[in-house]
Amino acid sequence: MNRRKKIKQLLEAHAKKANAKKAPKKKSTYVSKADRLKLAAEASQEAATVASEPTESDSTAQTQDETQP
16 A cells, blocks of 8 residues: 555656646746846837937928928
């Protein structure tokens, strides 16, 4: 009986580990503080470049003003 119990325990433990690997991850990966700051700086830099570029509606408004006497 003892041998059967040990074998059963081993098989259950292996099955539990296999199921845990298949399960989706609950936590997101850790991002260090330095990486978060770097990402934030890149995002703000992109936002600044996008805001500084003239849009298509701005350029059409300028050309219409120039063509009118």
